[in-house]
Amino acid sequence: MTCNDYKDLLMGYLDGELSEGQKQELEKHLQTCSACREELESFRKLIAITDEVTLLEPEDKLWELYWGGIYNRIERSLGWMLFGIAAIALLIYGGFETVKALVKDPTIGIILKIGICAMIGGLVILFVSVLRERLFFWNHDRYKDVRR
Numbered sequence: 001m002t003c004n005d006y007k008d009l010l011m012g013y014l015d016g017e018l019s020e021g022q023k024q025e026l027e028k029h030l031q032t033c034s035a036c037r038e039e040l041e042s043f044r045k046l047i048a049i050t051d052e053v054t055l056l057e058p059e060d061k062l063w064e065l066y067w068g069g070i071y072n073r074i075e076r077s078l079g080w081m082l083f084g085i086a087a088i089a090l091l092i093y094g095g096f097e098t099v100k101a102l103v104k105d106p107t108i109g110i111i112l113k114i115g116i117c118a119m120i121g122g123l124v125i126l127f128v129s130v131l132r133e134r135l136f137f138w139n140h141d142r143y144k145d146v147r148r
């Protein structure tokens with residue numbers, strides 16, 4: 001038997017699947033061949049690592065963390081989007097109603113009317129701007145996370 005033949009037996013040896021004859025022959029060879037002893041050692045380490053990995057189930061943990069993060073992000077951005085859209089809609093509606101009432105009201109001076117209209121318009125623009133900024137940063141956060 002050559003070293004390669006013995007190397008084929010090593011995994012079976014560690015799993016206890018060899019016949020008594022094969023086992024004795026391999027053990028005899030291991031006493032004289034350091035290359036095969038090293039191979040056996042590296043197999044042992046591999047099995048130890050594999051056992052550890054199976055025990056901790058890090059893949060599950062990683063996926064949990066990964067999806068947890070993604071889910072949080074989607075949830076938050078959805079929250080922001082709904083909030084933003086609702087706020088803008090309410091502001092536009094409320095602003096429109098206010099402007100209508102203002103224009104009809106003869107007791108309010110023209111300067112005050114223009115001032116209030118401008119203020120409402122400014123608020124709407126601010127809300128749209130803040131929301132766009134949030135969405136922009138959310139997009140960039142995603143790439144930061146991927147790199148980590």
Ligand SMILES: [Zn+2]
Pocket residue numbers: 002003006029033034035036
């Ligand atoms: Zn050998």
